[in-house]
Amino acid sequence: MKLIAIINQKGGVGKTTSAVNIGAGLCLLEKKVLLIDLDPQAHLTYSVGIKAHQLDKTIYNVLKGDIATSDAIISRSIDVFLPFSKHSRYSGEFFVLPSSLDLSGADLEFGGIAGREFLLKECLASAGDFDYVFIDSPPSLGLLTLNALTTAGDIYIPLQTEFLALQGISKLLETIEIVRKRLNHEIKITGIIGTRFDGRKRLNREVVERIREYFGEQFFKTLIRENISLAEAPSFGKTIYEYKPESYGSEDYFTLSREILERKL
Secondary structure: OEEEEEOOOOOOOOHHHHHHHHHHHHHHOOOOEEEEEOOOOOHHHHHOOOOHHHOOOOHHHHHHOOOOHHHHOEEEEEEEEOOOOOOOEEEEEEEEEOOOHHHHHHHHHOOOOOOHHHHHHHHHHHOOOOOEEEEEOOOOOOHHHHHHHHHOOEEEEEEEOOHHHHHOHHHHHHHHHHHHHHOOOOOEEEEEEEEOEOOOOHHHHHHHHHHHHHHHHHEOOOOOEOOHHHHHHHHHOOOHHHHOOOOHHHHHHHHHHHHHHHOOO
């Protein structure tokens, strides 16, 4: 089972979009996938059409120890036609551990608990068997993100292909290194996802080269092009494959999902 934390303390970089569409893409490629929404804003939960505010069983109840992890997991079916792929028709089912606004007080509520950094890791013992588990972390470096880092074996970092996106990453890399030394020796960065790429812009191309020089093989070859459909899809509670299967966003995330499988990441 691959445990992957998708992290960036900067908002708006495509973190939740990547979690949803990589997870759904791998599901369409016949992998069993669990998406964990660890963000109190519940963006991932809403993005796949699940109304978080109506749920009485969420990851919050799991972390509190009130219910087993498997009791809160929701299945989500998907059936799509992808015109850019030779097989065209794909279907499958992925699973979601939804979030709750109650998580917003996690730092205070769980802060005094011994072993608070390992709450999520302990909860996953009763989650079931999956090929891939993606943890969508909050855009911060608080307790919830720390739980994601102590649980995961791998980290994917979505990065906008813009100059300012590079400036804030040093603090994140520093935090990851501290966690690796003190709490989770196995964790490593295995994927950097270039998002919102516009090949017509010279600056975008230059930033991509800088990211590639710094991260090398960790930087995925597949770039996620700027695409308005990716921003629109969550408001309909759909993955990009369901919302606009013919879009650049659909093709790019499906290609990225294939690359992940080919590189066994």
